[in-house]
Amino acid sequence: xxxxxxxxSILRHLTYxxxxxxxxxxxxxxxxxxxxxxxxxxxxxxxxxxxxxRAVGAKRVYYLSMEFLIGRLLEDAIVNLRLEDEAQQALxxxxxxxxxxxxxxxxxxxxxxGLGRLAACFMESLSTLGVPAFGYGIRxxxxxxxxxxxxxxxxxxxxxxLTQYHAWEFERRDxxxxxxFGGEVVEEGGKPVWHGQEAVMAQAYDTxxxxxxxxxxxxxxxxxxxxxxxxxxxxxxxxxxxxxxxxEALARTISRVLYPDDTTEQGKELRLKQExxxxxxxxxDILRRFEAxxxxxxxxxxxxxxxxxxxxxxxxxxxxxxxxxxxxxxxxDQAIATARxxxxxxNHTLMPEALERWSEDxxxxxxxxxxxxxxxxxxxxxxxxxxxxxxxxxxxxxRMGELAFVMAHKVNGVSALHTDLMKKTVFAELHxxxxxxxxxxxxxxxxRRWLLSANPRLSGLITRTIxxxxxxxxxxxxxxxxxLTDPAFLxxxxxxxxxxKADLADWLAAExxxxxxxxxxxxxxxxxxxxxKRQHLNILEAIALWRDIKANPxxxxxxxxxxxxxxxxxxxxxxxEIIRLINDVAAVINSDPETNRYLKVIFxxxxxxxxxxxxxxxxxxxxxxxxxxxxxxGTGNMKFALNGAPTIGTLDGANVEIRDRVGAxxxxxxxxxxxEVEARRAVPEHAAQAIAADPRLxxxxxxxxxxxxxxxxxHRYRGVVANLSGADYFLVCSDFTAYWDAQRRADAAFADxxxxxxxxxxxxxxxxxxxxxxxxxxxxxxxxDVVAVRSGLDEAMQPPG
Ligand code: GPW
Numbered sequence: 001x002x003x004x005x006x007x008x009s010i011l012r013h014l015t016y017x018x019x020x021x022x023x024x025x026x027x028x029x030x031x032x033x034x035x036x037x038x039x040x041x042x043x044x045x046x047x048x049x050x051x052x053x054r055a056v057g058a059k060r061v062y063y064l065s066m067e068f069l070i071g072r073l074l075e076d077a078i079v080n081l082r083l084e085d086e087a088q089q090a091l092x093x094x095x096x097x098x099x100x101x102x103x104x105x106x107x108x109x110x111x112x113x114g115l116g117r118l119a120a121c122f123m124e125s126l127s128t129l130g131v132p133a134f135g136y137g138i139r140x141x142x143x144x145x146x147x148x149x150x151x152x153x154x155x156x157x158x159x160x161x162l163t164q165y166h167a168w169e170f171e172r173r174d175x176x177x178x179x180x181f182g183g184e185v186v187e188e189g190g191k192p193v194w195h196g197q198e199a200v201m202a203q204a205y206d207t208x209x210x211x212x213x214x215x216x217x218x219x220x221x222x223x224x225x226x227x228x229x230x231x232x233x234x235x236x237x238x239x240x241x242x243x244x245x246x247x248e249a250l251a252r253t254i255s256r257v258l259y260p261d262d263t264t265e266q267g268k269e270l271r272l273k274q275e276x277x278x279x280x281x282x283x284x285d286i287l288r289r290f291e292a293x294x295x296x297x298x299x300x301x302x303x304x305x306x307x308x309x310x311x312x313x314x315x316x317x318x319x320x321x322x323x324x325x326x327x328x329x330x331x332x333d334q335a336i337a338t339a340r341x342x343x344x345x346x347n348h349t350l351m352p353e354a355l356e357r358w359s360e361d362x363x364x365x366x367x368x369x370x371x372x373x374x375x376x377x378x379x380x381x382x383x384x385x386x387x388x389x390x391x392x393x394x395x396x397x398x399r400m401g402e403l404a405f406v407m408a409h410k411v412n413g414v415s416a417l418h419t420d421l422m423k424k425t426v427f428a429e430l431h432x433x434x435x436x437x438x439x440x441x442x443x444x445x446x447x448r449r450w451l452l453s454a455n456p457r458l459s460g461l462i463t464r465t466i467x468x469x470x471x472x473x474x475x476x477x478x479x480x481x482x483x484l485t486d487p488a489f490l491x492x493x494x495x496x497x498x499x500x501k502a503d504l505a506d507w508l509a510a511e512x513x514x515x516x517x518x519x520x521x522x523x524x525x526x527x528x529x530x531x532x533k534r535q536h537l538n539i540l541e542a543i544a545l546w547r548d549i550k551a552n553p554x555x556x557x558x559x560x561x562x563x564x565x566x567x568x569x570x571x572x573x574x575x576x577e578i579i580r581l582i583n584d585v586a587a588v589i590n591s592d593p594e595t596n597r598y599l600k601v602i603f604x605x606x607x608x609x610x611x612x613x614x615x616x617x618x619x620x621x622x623x624x625x626x627x628x629x630x631x632x633x634g635t636g637n638m639k640f641a642l643n644g645a646p647t648i649g650t651l652d653g654a655n656v657e658i659r660d661r662v663g664a665x666x667x668x669x670x671x672x673x674x675x676e677v678e679a680r681r682a683v684p685e686h687a688a689q690a691i692a693a694d695p696r697l698x699x700x701x702x703x704x705x706x707x708x709x710x711x712x713x714x715h716r717y718r719g720v721v722a723n724l725s726g727a728d729y730f731l732v733c734s735d736f737t738a739y740w741d742a743q744r745r746a747d748a749a750f751a752d753x754x755x756x757x758x759x760x761x762x763x764x765x766x767x768x769x770x771x772x773x774x775x776x777x778x779x780x781x782x783x784x785d786v787v788a789v790r791s792g793l794d795e796a797m798q799p800p801g
Contacts, residue, residue: 006083007090009037022094028164030096031074031104034087035167038077039208045791046208046217052791053132054293059302059786061126061133061779064282064316065309066275067116067258068123068137068220071449071609072105073168073207076124079453081214106161107608109143110222112262113528114635115348117609118414118772119309121446121635125772127211127218128448128472130788131780136282138274139169139205139222142257147567147606152583154568154576156260168207169222175204177284178228179277185369192326194369200251201226202281212448212472216791223281225254261569262528263354272358272366279313283320297330301341305784308345308408311356311400316343317407318373326369336380336407344783345404345411346441348632350418350426351532356400363398374398381406390429405430405437410783412441415633415654421674439782442654443633444772447474450639455617457496458643458764465489474771477764484761493764494757497620497644504618508602514590516600520559521750524615524645525623526607529568529575532630536724537732538562538623539582541743542589542601543700549595557598558747563615565607577720579603584709584716612636617643620760621668621746624649625739627730629674631655638770644760646749648742650735654770661769666762668749670742671735680734687728690736697736701725 004012014020014033025033053060078087091098111117119135126133145156180196187193207220227247236244253270254277286304295303308314317339325335349355364371378392392402405411405427413419419440423431431438452459452471462470465483470476483489501518508514516522525538542562549557564582568575586601604611622640624631624647631653641647641658648668649655659667672680680686691698705721707714724732750756780786 005090006037006086007093009040010034010090010094013037027096027101027104030091030094031101032165032167034091034101035074035077035105038074038081038083038087039167041081041083042077042208042210042214042217045210045214046219048791049130049132049216049218049789052789056789057293057303058132058789059784060304061131061784061786062282062286062304062306063119063122063126063133063135063309064279064306064313065116065119065135065137066278066312067111067309068108068119068135068222069111069113069116069609070108070120070123070220071613072102072107074105075102075453076449077168077210078102080124080210080212080448103610106164107143107610108161109159109608110137110140110258112144112258112260114633115262115310118443118635121444121449121772122776123209123218123220124211124446124448125444125776127209127216128446129773129776129780130211130216130790131218131776131786132789133218135209135218135220136278136285137220137222138255138258138278139224140255140258141252144258144567144608145260145570149579149583149603149605152580152587154579156570158257169205170207172204172206172221175221175285176226177202177281179225179280181273181276181366183368185372192369192372194322194326199228200254200277201228202277202284204281204285216789221282221285223255223278225251225277227251260567261571263349263351263530264569264572265354265356266571267358267362269362269366272362275312276315276319276367276370279316280319282313283316283323287323297324297328298334298338300338304342305344305786306342307779307784308343308404310346310348311404314345314356314400314404314407315367315370317403318367318370318377321373321377322369325373332376333380336377340407340409343408345408347401347411347413347418347422347427350421350632351630355426357397358400360393360396360398371398374403377403377406385433390433401426402430405434408437410439411437412439412779412783413632414441414443415657416440416442417629417651417656417674418632418653421629441775441778441782442657442770443635443638444770444775445635445638445642446772447471447642449613450616451642454613455496455500455643457499458493458617461489461492461496462764470768472773474773475768477768478766480761480765484758484765490754490757490761493644493761494753497618497757497760500618501620504614507614512602512604514600514602516561516602517559517597520561520600521620521746522561522563522618523621523623523746524563524619524640525625526563526565526612526615527636529566529572529578531574531578531730532627534625534627534730534732534735535564535566535582536578536720537625537735537739538564539578539585539601540697540700540732540736541740542599543585543703544696544740545743546589546592546595546599547699547703548696549598550592553594558751559598560747561600561602563602563604563619565604565611565615567607574720574723577717581704581709581717581720588709612639616640616645619643619645620750620756621645622647622649624652624655625671625735626650626652627735628652628672628677630730638767641763641767642770644764646746646759646763648739648746658767658770662763662766666759666766668742668746670738672731672738677731680731681729686731687725687733690733691725694737694740696740697733 013036020029181198183197202223232244320339324330466479505518622645624637633653650671710716
């Protein structure tokens with residue numbers, strides 16, 4: 001199928017794979033036909049990669065993650081296979097609109113936010129670098145919910161990407177494992193044996209992940225839960241029609257839906273089942289592969305690096321010990337050491353409400369053997385420490401962070417600041433016991449999706465200026481440095497940004513009925529809604545600015561469009577109040593004729609990867625305003641910097657490293673440091689003090705209190721105001737004045753168009769370090785001890801000439 005041109009292949013698939021006729025084909029049919037035609041071009045490379053891995057006996061990386069926020073796959077594959085021109089010609093030749101066909105694909109939202117998107121960027125970088133790897137996760141039937149607004153309030157509806165034909169996956173009927181839950185542990189022949197009570201089948205589905213230029217492809221293997229025995233014919237014949245289908249429904253709940261909580265722990269039984277289900281199936285698969293290739297079990301760490309993406313797969317520790325010790329008779333100490341040699345753990349937050357703890361009762365009833373092994377692991381670890389100060393259990397709970405730490409040979413944080421705080425706070429005691437275990441691997445993003453593909457105007461300019469090498473060697477962006485003083489380059493740079501903004505303005509008008517001026521500053525905050533991320537700080541500033549403009553409408557105001565997008569966890573009441581407040585404020589401000597030349601506020605519904613790809617290239621200012629010490633890293637911050645949107649931000653997460661690289665003059669810093677935050681919280685009445693000291697802040701809060709934005713329900717935001725003027729745990733009030741001042745510095749900078757475009761271009765030129773290729777190289781050297789493999793396709797895939 002790869003010997004024909006793309007157009008022929010599309011038509012063949014339309015006819016023979018879909019059974020559709022070009023005269024009647026829908027956009028969906030064409031999109032599937034194109035996907036299959038593109039897919040054909042990567043299968044051989046995919047197979048070549050796994051053959052090459054087996055041929056040299058290479059060590060593989062296994063990335064275990066509850067979330068893979070991969071977004072759309074077709075455009076990624078087209079770009080990485082360098083098929084843009086051919087696809088464009090084929091589609092226009094067939095009378096189709098290429099953009100519409102590509103945008104017909106639903107977003108695969110198998111994740112909540114940063115953690116899931118990081119996993120997706122890592123998979124792409126692993127393939128680009130030619131590192132043999134599998135991603136392991138859950139094939140959720142329903143990804144993250146769809147968000148809409150009703151009178152400003154968030155409404156959630158089920159997402160159903162899998163109701164459409166999924167062109168990118170292959171069901172592996174030969175790769176299925178039986179997974180057990182519950183039951184009991186009994187002594188048999190002097191050995192403990194676990195007899196599960198409930199069982200489901202884990203069925204593998206594979207999606208190829210193609211790297212840059214198609215030189216290498218790895219596999220994302222997602223598990224779907226299926227009943228062991230499908231349909232109960234006896235019950236059906238007895239007339240119990242619904243009951244006959246029960247086993248099926250029960251088993252399938254495990255992979256039915258993604259938990260929509262981001263950085264908050266719920267402790268739900270189904271969640272623990274999901275975690276064990278995919279982790280245990282993945283380990284079974286890893287051991288099967290290892291055993292098929294041959295070798296002593298104690299050599300497993302030489303062939304398998306298993307990365308735990310947060311504690312969600314932390315049950316891998318006891319499960320791998322169980323597989324080695326109970327099922328393969330390795331002595332316990334050796335089993336623990338062997339498991340530790342394979343496992344490593346990434347921590348993504350220090351917030352106490354996000355650290356997983358499972359009740360010992362639940363653990364005992366669902367995974368009785370694992371509970372015993374956790375106690376054995378705990379005892380073995382306690383024997384190593386004279387002080388016995390760390391325990392894996394306590395208060396009737398199993399501490400998954402501690403378990404993951406103890407079972408890992410390396411533990412990493414995701415930015416320099418976060419890693420430093422890990423050593424000083426949550427893992428202080430474990431760090432003292434194991435001083436070499438914690439390492440830092442600052443996050444990164446894939447430049448293929450987040451610059452090359454999302455921002456063709458800017459990436460075209462970069463390639464014309466420094467050649468194409470930057471695409472898989474992002475630090476080459478430094479070579480733009482001499483151009484930062486070249487007026488012709490800066491003109492072209494500004495023109496690309498202006499055109500992106502004009503496109504966004506057109507889309508906002510067409511899809512959301514809002515008019516914005518493309519010459520205004522596009523000030524963008526897009527991420528999950530959370531108090532620590534402080535969207536309410538941003539909207540308070542908007543209210544204060546609106547009041548200032550109204551007080552002086554003839555002033556020299558810099559026009560701004562404030563754009564928000566993001567979902568709130570359905571059970572997170574305060575976050576939903578913030579959404580509603582922003583929508584209420586937007587309605588008042590946008591319809592105020594006195595101010596709406598200068599200020600607009602827009603909350604876009606249903607934030608997802610595709611919307612991020614649309615917004616980031618068109619942004620001027622990147623809002624990264626979390627309370628210092630709370631955002632482990634952030635990755636959106638990197639995407640904005642790369643696309644030429646300077647940051648207004650706190651010294652938090654990777655913001656610190658972004659500022660170090662782009663230069664303090666090209667970053668609008670404000671607010672307390674992590675240390676100052678701790679000190680400030682101890683000041684009695686800190687919020688009341690801050691409010692009394694700043695009339696803009698008190699004015700904005702007064703406006704909310706008196707119902708300016710909720711006229712028919714004046715007390716709607718009583719709770720929000722009480723929180724902000726009372727405990728204000730995230731110190732919104734204490735950082736307000738500094739934030740206001742930083743915003744005015746941003747205004748002044750933006751008003752000087754020449755200075756601004758230089759600042760924007762500096763952000764692009766100096767963000768090359770934030771490639772996920774660099775991050776993956778760090779994991780390879782510091783944690784995994786793996787090397788890249790060549791597939792032999794390197795030359796074959798070079799473009800002619
Ligand atoms: F709580 N992150 C996330 F640490 O998106 F598990 N979801 C989560 O559940 C957690 C963390 C968890 C994010 C961090 O908030 C963000 O700062 C970081 O950039 C991202 O993970 C990737 O490391």
